[in-house]
Amino acid sequence: MGKIITLLKLLPRLHQIILSVLVMITIGAIFIPSDDAEASRSTNTSLTGKIRLGEQAGSGASGENTTNDTKTNGYAYPVPLAFRTPEPPSADEIARNTQESGSLDLNGSLDLNESALTQVTDNPVVEPEEERESSEEFTVRSGDTLAALFKRAGLTARDVYEITQLPKAKKNLLKIMPGEEIIIVKDDAGQLKRVVYHLDPISTLKICKDDKGYSEEIIKKTVESRTKFASATISSNFWNAGVGAGLTPNQIMQLATIFGWDIDFALDLRQGDNFAILFEEEYADGEFLRNGNILAAEFYNQGDRYTAVRYKDGNYYSDEGRSMRKAFLRSPVDFKYVSSSFNPRRLHPVTGQVKAHRGVDYVAAVGTPIKAAGKGRVIKSGYNQYNGNYVFIKHNETYTTKYLHLKKRKVKQGQTVKQGQIIGTLGSTGRVTGAHLHYEFIVNGVHRNPRTVKLPQSLPIDSKEKSSFLALSKQLMAKLEQNKQVQLASQ
């Protein structure tokens, strides 16, 4: 006990009082039956640590080092000490550290206590190894030259000259753009030490000045690719499902593009349709950099299963190796523009009745771009009072597509068009009550439903690549399936 009092003298007065109280409690706790100690713990958790001190000092129990019981409503929950709020050591903790050593102190030496005390109370002061330097970030302004920015940074004309003699600096710093940042580091005498300029998210140009003169290097972060999984079931619409799965707008559009030859994302999706994808994420030095490609995807649309696997040629193929690209897009309008895409029995925009209709209507904002469903030749680009502005495209002897009520036509009669080329914008010209695209798909002179018509099969992957592709496809689709199972199990 005498040793503890000696120790108390090392502490400030307030801590002395607290510690004195603790010591009293400690002594009390040794003699009070353990049930009482438990009661105290359940009524005031903030006391837990203090009372525990008493137990440790008294019994030297080592089993409680890792967990600490907290009682709530009569149940005891083990609370790992690691979950306690990490804070700078408080007077209590200093006391505890001391006291814990103090339990050793009963048969150990005072030196132990002092070292424990010193260790906790001393604030570690980190002395900078190098001389002090100050770093400041300068934003390139409109019309800035490197010389102007350096002048603003208080650098000498000689610094500018010497730096622009370095080849990498010359190449990159003489074409700085407004908004870019240049970091300038000086020593405490105001002399230039470093210039740091981020060339892109991965590469940084670093120019150093020391006794030997100026030097430069480009530092590159290590980029690694990780494979991620996402999946969703559509309940309101595809966009929301994609967002809900954590996909970016760009990834949602990519997914729609991959399956855009098979599925009309504007009109053919139904509640319960679902998808799962594997995609790349790139990390630079462990920090998220950007999303990479979709590697594999599976889409269930109205009970039909579609798959896509990205091959090293950058193209997507079904898991069996058929090209995703086909002669026709399922929809000439990107789904993101189309409203009421979940209304299979939509009303005709003119008559207000559901009726047999030789085409498909896409309701969207005036000005929405309209794409050629396939490559072909424009056989009509004109205007009349019924069709408004219209474009007809003949793809070959079998297939013709027609686009009506356009606001603007962007192709001329006789012109050839590529698949996906913008041929006009959606409008409300001709006999209509509201803006929409009326789209017709004609096979051998007969109007067919473009959303269900059997389309020419696409070519499979090159035979030389087939076995290599199938191995990749098998591996990715297995991984996709495995992730789906894991997710199902966790729901």
Ligand SMILES: [Zn+2]
């Ligand atoms: Zn129509």
